[in-house]
Amino acid sequence: MKTIKVLxxxxxxxxxxxxxxxxxxxxxxxxxxxxxxxxFMNFSLPVYKMPEKTEVAPESELxxxxxxxxxxxxxKLTAKNQNLPFNVESTSSxxxxxAKLPAAFNGSFVRINASVKAxxxxxxxxxxxxxxxxx
Numbered sequence: 001m002k003t004i005k006v007l008x009x010x011x012x013x014x015x016x017x018x019x020x021x022x023x024x025x026x027x028x029x030x031x032x033x034x035x036x037x038x039x040f041m042n043f044s045l046p047v048y049k050m051p052e053k054t055e056v057a058p059e060s061e062l063x064x065x066x067x068x069x070x071x072x073x074x075x076k077l078t079a080k081n082q083n084l085p086f087n088v089e090s091t092s093s094x095x096x097x098x099a100k101l102p103a104a105f106n107g108s109f110v111r112i113n114a115s116v117k118a119x120x121x122x123x124x125x126x127x128x129x130x131x132x133x134x135x
Contacts, residue, residue: 035122038070040114041094048109048131055133058106065094066116072097074117079110107134 044063046054066072072088072095079101086099101110110132115125 035118035120036067036069037122037124038116038118039067040124040126041065041067043128045128045130048129053131055131056101058132058135059101059103060132061098061100062112063096063098064114065096066114067118068092068094069118069120070095070116071119072116074123076113076115078113079105080108084112101130101132103135105132108132 042063042065045056045060046052048054066075068091072090075086075088075095075097077084077086077097077099082102084099084102086097089096089098097114108131110130111127112130113125113127115123117123
């Protein structure tokens with residue numbers, strides 16, 4: 001009689017332990033990589049806003065930094081819906097983007113738009129409004 005009770009208790013403990021291990025197992029087997037969106041930082045020109053109405057010099061050079069997990073080959077930079085030529089200097093910590101405002105934008109408002117994809121595929125975009133002074 002005692003052996004039956006001990007056997008039942010042992011079976012109960014074994015069943016509980018087995019079920020706990022089964023619940024801990026994940027059928028996915030692989031972890032899904034999460035894509036971090038690219039970040040835009042340190043835009044060098046003053047952004048136009050009221051009431052300051054700050055203007056930038058004609059044909060100004062602009063720079064900004066994008067996060068290191070961005071793919072600089074996918075970077076698109078436009079101003080007034082026109083492609084803006086740029087250079088990228090890459091380090092292990094960031095990608096620095098440099099461009100120059102064309103002379104055609106002198107005396108006008110310019111919306112500068114940048115978009116880039118991250119290495120893992122997600123993307124982000126950023127824009128800045130500047131007022132270019134008359135030459």
